[in-house]
Amino acid sequence: MKKFLLLTAVMTILASCGSKDRGELVGVQGKKWHPEKPYGMELIPGGAFIMGKADDDLAGVNDAPAKTVTVRAFYMDETEITNSEYRQFVHWVRDSIVRMKLAVLADEVGLTQEDEGTIGEFAFKDADTTDMTVYEKYMFENYTGLGPTGYEGRKINKDIDLIYDTSEYMDEYYAEVMDTMYLPIEESYNGQRTWDVKKFKFQYNYMDIKEAAKNRGVARKDVIRKEEVEIYPDTTVWIRDFAYSYNEPMHNDYFWHDAYSDYPVVGVTWKQAKAFCEWRTINKNSYQKSKKGASMVNRFRLPSEAEWEYAARGGLQAATYPWGGPYTKSDRGCFMANFKPVRGDYAADQALYTVEAKSYEPNDYNLYNMAGNVAEWVNASYDPSSYEYTSTINPSVNDDNNTRKVIRGGSWKDVAYFLQVSSRDYEYADSARSYIGFRTVQDYMGTKTTGGGIK
Template sequence: MDMKKFTLLTALLAILVSCGSKDRGELVGVQGKKWHPEKPYGMELIPGGAFIMGKADDDLAGVHDAPAKTVTVRAFYMDATEITNSEYRQFVNWVRDSIVRMKLAVLADEVGMLPEDGGIGLYAFKDADTANMTNYEKYMFENYSGLGPTGYEGRKINKKVDLIFDTSEYPDEYYTEVMDTMYLPEEEAYNGQRTWDVTKFKFQYSHMDIQEAARNRGVKRKDVIIKEEVEVYPDTTVWIRDFSYSYNEPMHNDYFWHDAYSDYPVVGVTWKQAKAFCEWRTLWKNSYQKSKKGSANVNTFRLPSEAEWEYSARGGLQAATYPWGGPYTKSDRGCFMANFKPVRGDYAADQALYTVEAKSYEPNDYNLYNMAGNVSEWVNASYDPASYEHTSTINPSINDADNQRKIVRGGSWKDVAYFLQVSSRDYEYADSARSYIGFRTVQDYMGTQVTSSGK
């Protein structure tokens, strides 16, 4: 083909493409679906804006780790309440059930049983029968499944068949064998009850260290992908260990699992477990989004930064001592405004002995409950007394992976009023669990136009 014919053909193709297009040859951009923000269930929209972070009045404790500094944060969603026992149990049960299903599928594979065989075969891997696979599923199964230490990585478990927990209804001996491995040994049972071996409730996930990737441009992507495995069951022994010479056995025995405490904040959760919960919540929501064809994935749920937490706690009030303003912990009717230790040794003075339901007392102006008192809350930040001096003034965040002292905010049911102040800082080690520390999550808002100074 000579150059003249090639030029003519190219021009003809350009004309045909232009004529068949709706943009009339103009640069209109790639048109996607109309997008509307969806407020996550149980969350409140916190408009972006600037505030004075740190101590606005005298630092009575003399810690001097929170000098006043004006910073700005972007808009985000935050849980209206602390994560409750009921909500965290959903996470624990999902992990437990997923592990049971995987064990059932593995044993079914080993003994060669399929769904049509009944019994444990009903729980066989979904790819045990390749007849109904899509072309994509066949390709992934043939090229990626089984690439890992167990040989079962990438294989899909069957979640459509209900698990059976009543021992009298176990379908066969294989099923019984698997369930037996999930409980503590018979010799560790008492009062005729065997309990779950909660050390087997482990959640595995991976995430990318974007900060490290950004700082080292030459690093390979696989080198900044971090794999985590976390035991998810809360440490209920904190009710005993946190208080010497104190009778708290009822809280140890009942607080997490009993329905009486379903709406109370979960405690006994480490910083690492709180992070794992955020990853699971994202996975859980996006699994639903995937089932709705055409629905986009949601932003990641995560722990708030220290600045985001304080900004939210203030509720739009500048230089306030507490979420309700202050400087007093009582209302004009003489009622305490939060659950804390108001008088020496008198935990009941505020109408509560331990924790209270997550939606208790009056919310602040962002409609957030218990941003002071009840339980202290993990945030995604490492404790450094001098961090305010060198952090950025826009979305400040310091989380050093080598610093295991993680910030907790808000004070708790066992703290004095100083720790309830929105500017007070405290810390605990990332692998520690306490009877007075819980958490709440946040999610980034898509877009930046929502600000506290806007309409």
């Protein structure tokens, strides 16, 4: 008994000597964390505002009765996502698919990274386990390859640049892989082969947290969802949206040509916009992992309908437009946004189609084109009566069974009514249009940044 008491006393002394908390309840000290403003985004301070139609509902839609709601702080893109930014997503998906195909073929023919001048240079990085950490080796031996193809979990090699010039292909295996990424010869014309964009598919998994919360006994694996989305924009929208109209130049050049790099991307569905958000999160966190001690960032996502309207108002209460006034022209007679001001006259505002994403004056939150240019997807299902039953704190209505998704802000082909910050419209989730784009948001970590109540 004495030995036990002595041992206990020694352990207590050692614990006290080796600890800096002096025996007090000080909590677990984690890493020092500093909020980082995402590139190209603005911090929107949380607060309360009057959501909905504060003035007469001239269109008689009656789908946006005024109500006071409160939203938490978040970051939002200064501009709509541009063609250049979306091309980064497309290139990432395309290159990842090519690298995976090269690695698989190298594995099948028995080539490794030591076989220079062959596709062996693109072999899986984990083909050699000698440089693996203990954890990486354990994961490789126990979990890698568990899936339909047997290559799930393998690490592709991103250290070697891909070759797209046919005259520089390294071997016949490389040519074989690249051939599968293009349309067949019989579908080419003018001597040019183009990418088979149907193969540009992005896969991601996510947890359906709402489903898990409603069914507390459900197994975690039963609320994990897998999505696979073709991510190339539908450029034919420029033709299909307008019958008996010549818009072929926009179909041919708008997404790929550098002349339109800074213009908002269009022709993307709601599902593609969601996939872009997931990719942006993965892309950023992949970089964070490469930096020792760096924290993972919060996920990027589409804004809720309330967040979008709150941000569009720029801190102004009961304003008709993001700039505050009830008119679409300035005191100098200049139009304040890109829309269709006169019947049949799309160019009266100096723009026939879209304009560059950073055009016109920003609102008081430094956000550009929250009215006009392109309408924007938000993470909400359209229900004319949703304002009647949504919560007054961070209101959000997104029903998986309701494929009518809300779009906000109006576009270059819309009349002024749809540019009003309170106007609601919708399109189906699997539809792409020449006048619909999107921008992303990210939650602000913490609650101290608020805009206060309604002034």
